[in-house]
Amino acid sequence: xxxxxxxxxxxxxKSKIKFHEMEIKKIEQVLSTLSxxxxxxxNDAKKNAKGNSAGNNKQxxxxxxxxxxxVVPSKFSPDLTSVAKIxxxxxxxxxxxxxxxxxxxxxxxxxxxxxxxxxxxxxxLSTLKNKGLVAxxxxxxxxRYSLLAIHS
Numbered sequence: 001x002x003x004x005x006x007x008x009x010x011x012x013x014k015s016k017i018k019f020h021e022m023e024i025k026k027i028e029q030v031l032s033t034l035s036x037x038x039x040x041x042x043n044d045a046k047k048n049a050k051g052n053s054a055g056n057n058k059q060x061x062x063x064x065x066x067x068x069x070x071v072v073p074s075k076f077s078p079d080l081t082s083v084a085k086i087x088x089x090x091x092x093x094x095x096x097x098x099x100x101x102x103x104x105x106x107x108x109x110x111x112x113x114x115x116x117x118x119x120x121x122x123x124x125l126s127t128l129k130n131k132g133l134v135a136x137x138x139x140x141x142x143x144r145y146s147l148l149a150i151h152s
Contacts, residue, residue, distance in 0.1 A: 026119075026120065026123065027123070029082075029120065030123040030124055030127065033081060033082045033083060033124055034083075034124075034127060069133070069148070070083070070087045070128075070133050070134070070147065071084075071087070072087050072088060072091040072147070073087065073088045075088075076088050076089075076108045076109075078109050082120070082121060082124050083124060083128070085105050085109075086101055086105075086121060086124060086125065086128070087147065089101050089104045089105055089108075090134065090145060090146060090147045091147060092104065094146060095137075095144055095145060095146035096144065096145060096146075097142055097143070097144055097145070098118050098121060098122055098125055098142075098143075098145070099114070099118050101118075101121060101125070101145065102114045102115070102117040102118035102121060105117060105121075125143070125145055128145075129143065129145070132148075133148070134146065134147060134148065135147070135148050
């Protein structure tokens with residue numbers, strides 16, 4: 001039988017703190033990206049995301065009002081926002097899973113780890129899907145993303 005010491009418990013709790021700090025940074029990055037883009041979260045949702053207990057009776061995944069459509073950048077640049085990079089890549093490849101999108105961004109921006117990027121853009125893609133800004137097809141447990149067709 002393995003004996004667990006106090007130091008083992010302390011080390012485990014410290015690792016949990018580090019994990020949750022990393023998750024908080026990811027959430028803050030998604031919030032800052034959404035705040036910098038058209039059709040960003042409404043004020044109540046921002047307050048809720050920061051821990052405010054203001055009520056929000058909206059059903060998850062249902063947009064309150066129509067959002068502006070995404071604007072496809074004419075060329076790729078490392079200075080683009082994450083949403084703009086995703087939009088550019090989806091316009092280039094037509095459709096793809098988050099890994100496909102991350103791999104294409106990494107190919108356009110050398111030095112970026114596509115696996116880490118895939119984790120980082122996952123929340124952004126989910127938000128874009130929930131706002132109705134990208135189309136998705138669920139295949140198993142994964143989503144295949146594409147830009148919405150523009151109807152005139």
